[in-house]
Amino acid sequence: MELRGRLDHLARRVVGWAFARPTVLVADSPGTTVLRWQLEAELDRRRWPIARSPADADLLLVLGEPGPNLQAALDVVWSQVPAPRQRWDIQPGADISTALDRSHAALLDMARQPEPRTDDPGEFLPQNRSHDEHHHDDDHDDGGNDGDHDDGGDGHHHDQQGHEHGGHDAAGLPMAGTAPDRDGLELDSLHVRLGPVLPSWPTGLVIEGRMQGDVLTGVHASWIDRPAPRRPGDPGDPDDPGGLSGLRDAGGASGLRDAGGASGLSDPAGVSGLSDPGGVSGLGAWSDLSAEDVTLLDWLDRLARFLDVAGWPAAATRTRRVRHDVLRGGTVNDARADGSARRTVRRIRRSATLRWSVGGIDAVLDRVHQWCDHVLDGVANSRGTTGSEGDAAGPPGGAAGSPRTWTDVEALVDGQDLAAIRLIVASLEIDTDGGSGASTQPTPSTAGQTQMGGADE
């Protein structure tokens, strides 16, 4: 008996060691950006890696309160996480460290069960699929990273399906049919949906279209759990003939921040509730962050996520560390954060490989370089110095060909391959916190730019 007790003890220790640094999948509901920054800082401190897909995750951490459709999508994601696993909700203002400790302990408990098995993850999907839906809802095919059941009910998908021939069902899912591609060749065609939950992707954004090869056409972009953006020509929208103002409309679907970033960001009310203690993001104890800090953090965050998508994990990690430093210090005047920010960002700005690999896709590189400049500017300004590299790029807000409307975004990504779509989306200043009240009120400068852009009015 004693031997058995020792073996049990040993097994428990092995499990504890193996899962000492669980892999984490983070799903951030709208309005939880600051919470996500805090969480990622704590995860990095503990050296818990971030999962790229549910298959490699141990913990699913859901931030804030997801809307009904995002919740449904997360249920599907959760069904694809292999055991042992734990799903944990973290609300703004909660003690992150305690939540992580508890979820970790629960994970270890599950791992120490003799047979930690769950249902076959695949079984989840057909059960949730109503018969009507199933002709345009192939979410299981999206790399297992989404599965939202937001029908939208706009009939848009049906039109696309109408062009395809020869689709059959396999396991209740429609198979790829064939359709002429952009060059007129008959190629396999599959209805594909990107989002709403993907690594370094604005959670809640859904881009769907017809995929042939890895090229997506007939693209439709939308936000889950938000009213569909109005479009030109949509019936029932007589007040807004242009139909495009929903992007930055205060009560509307929102989504795209002002392209230049700075004009919206420098305005405390324009930071999408980030700096608003009473806002959804639950700044709480972090309200000592100044608007400039939040702006700088936001740029660093976008930069880090873009670098992830561009496949430069070393630079993304470093950028994220700078962000943690700024977040902890609560000020950019921290000398260490300042120095490392400069080094890191300059290196990214100068990278010839990045320029060459990403160059040629829309204006992705310009926008990313602009963030680099903004970060360098932000650091310089807060230290009362001038003359950073960013000066050459002109004042912030000189948008590098940023799209202004959903239709623009769809036009940008239409006909692009998956890699290009991910890079373009990662380079856009998409406001995931949109819809949080007054946050998206256009500031005077924003309105001016809108007119210059000429797209909205």
Place this chain on the structure above:
Amino acid sequence: MGEAALVLLVGLGLGAVFAATDHAVLTADAHGIGVPIRRATRLLLTQRRTTLAPDRLLWRIGCVAVPLLAFGSLAVVPITGSSLLSTTADLVWFNTMEVLLWGAVWLAGWGPNAVHALTGGYRFLAQGLAYELPLMFAIITAGLGAGSLNAESVVAAQDGMWFVVTMPVAFAAFLLGAAGFAFWGPLSAPAGADIAGGVMSELSGVDRLSVEAGRAVFLGSAAAMAATLFLGGGHGPWLPGTAWLLIKTLLVIGAMILAGRRMPVVRPERFMDVAWIVLIPATLVQALAVALLVISGYYG
């Protein structure tokens, strides 16, 4: 039997060293020595999940083939002065193992019936079209210099001078090819974060362990082969040959990681341009130069 165990051991060791060093450079965490072993243990304790309507048989074949091919490629590296499989065409054997990966990785992407995994599989093939020819030319250039396709003969031919001196382009192309067939570093697009891990996206438990370990062992094996073909293998003063080979292999591993992690992923279509416009002509000129040196009797 002993030699097979040695190949297994050296392969796992080099793979673990590669993974640990890679992790340390990526996260700037110097205490990550045990990370690969910890991760392997974790994956062994994790459920093996499945997807809806997978092509189970082909999926499994693809996953299992990756490590098998990796150890197979190490079998022709003369670790102790002689290799496990000494043939008259070792270099072709190594090349074959790595070409068979095309099938294995594609099946791993095809199997789960998922868009991101399949995209990753196709990216691997597209990238293969770019790196494969320069890699073949690089390997054959070493064989050309030695006048033999046997790995031991190639080492013997470098008694006086390492091949890297006259074949720097082939050496670089070989390492680039290694990054390509293990889809690692700047050529990791088949497992890219933009497609949620691509061919790896649906793998969990022992399946993921198989592919991850296979890639690491392949990288270690490629580093050992690079040391064998271009850095004189076991040649060196004072120390025994095996020690020299391992030292050189570790240096190659370190150099690969430091160089490879300094840059972002190169998109396959961009890499295709470079491969066909720059790399293929460059490796051909390299082979031509070596051929002229052979004719002039430079290599003895």
